[in-house]
Amino acid sequence: MNDQDAYWSADHYQAVASRLSGISLRLVQEADVRPDHHVLDVACATGNAAFHAARRSAEVTGIDYDPVMIEAANRRRDRLRMSVAFRRGDAARMPFPDGSFDRVLSAYGSMFAPEGEAAALEMLRVCRPTGMIVMANWNPDSVITSMFQTLHDLHPVAESIQGIARLWGTAPGLRHLFGPTARIRTLLTHYRVPGTADELASVFADHFGPALCVVDKLGEAAREEIRERLTLLFRKHETIGPEARGVDVGYLHTWISPR
Incomplete structure (x- = not known):
């Protein structure tokens, strides 16, 4: 397993994913997933968006390249007693016929596909002409993008995602990826x-794969430095609501019609 694989295969990933699950719920709501829909969750990880779609009685498939994520998603499915088909696969070479899905979803997952343009074309291919691709991607100014940069500054084993965020998290970048005929909002x-x-x-x-990789390279003392740097970063985005505090995480919500 290389460092890139270790990012997303970390045992504690779900501790992070559960904090961000509300983004996946909003994604499914904005996609207007219905009981008669066939839904694909691309780069599904442990299945947040897939499970939210399944709760709407849609027929749901989740695909992810990482077998550890698929195993974790299957364990969640069995524990929740839900009907979702999870399978391992490459976002750039998906094993589905053309026009298989009414909704193709991705919650900050497909943006990390190594072959970005190929992944975008595959999402277009498997989406029905009358269907829709709906994504939530980190944009260049997101605190999550800044968090990746903070970790990268400590050690390059944690990648900077500025380039990825400019492609998947901006309208011009998405136009480049998905081409001139797709309708993008x-x-x-x-x-x-x-x-x-x-x-x-x-x-x-304590739980995020890139942070764990930095600790692995620099030693356990780096964990406290990561904690301190991220605390300072998140405090700049901390808000106080009616009942509790929270941290505002920015992202680009995108709707794409194949044609």
Whole structure:
């Protein structure tokens, strides 16, 4: 397993994913998933968007390149007693016929596909002409993009995602990826992650794959430095709501019609 694989195969990934699950729920709501829909969750990880879609009685498939993620998603499915088909596969070479799905979803997953343009074309291919691709991607100004940069500054084993965010998290980048015939609508928005800046920093320092890779390279002492740097970063985006604190996480919400 190389470092890139280790990012997303970390045992604690779901601790992070659960904090961001509300983005996947909003994604499914904005996609207007219905009971008669065939839905694909691309780069599904442990299945947040897939499970939210399945709760609407849609027929749902999740695909991810990482077998550890697929195993974790299957365990969640069995525990929740839900009907979702998870399978391992490459977003750039998906094993589905043309026009298989009414909704193709991706919650900050497909943007990490190594072959970005090929993945975008595959999403277009498997989406029905009358269907829709709906994504939530980190944009260049997102605090999550800044978090990746913070980790990268400590050690390059944690990649910077500025280039990825410019492609998948901006309207011009999406036009480049999906081509001139696709109809693209975007909205810069944010999600309020529950918890204080200190709490969220600890979650990422202790459970986020790239942070764990930095600790592996620099030693255990690096964990506290990561925690301190992320706390300072998240405090700049911390808000106080009617009942509790949260951290505002920006992202680009995108709707794409194949034609």
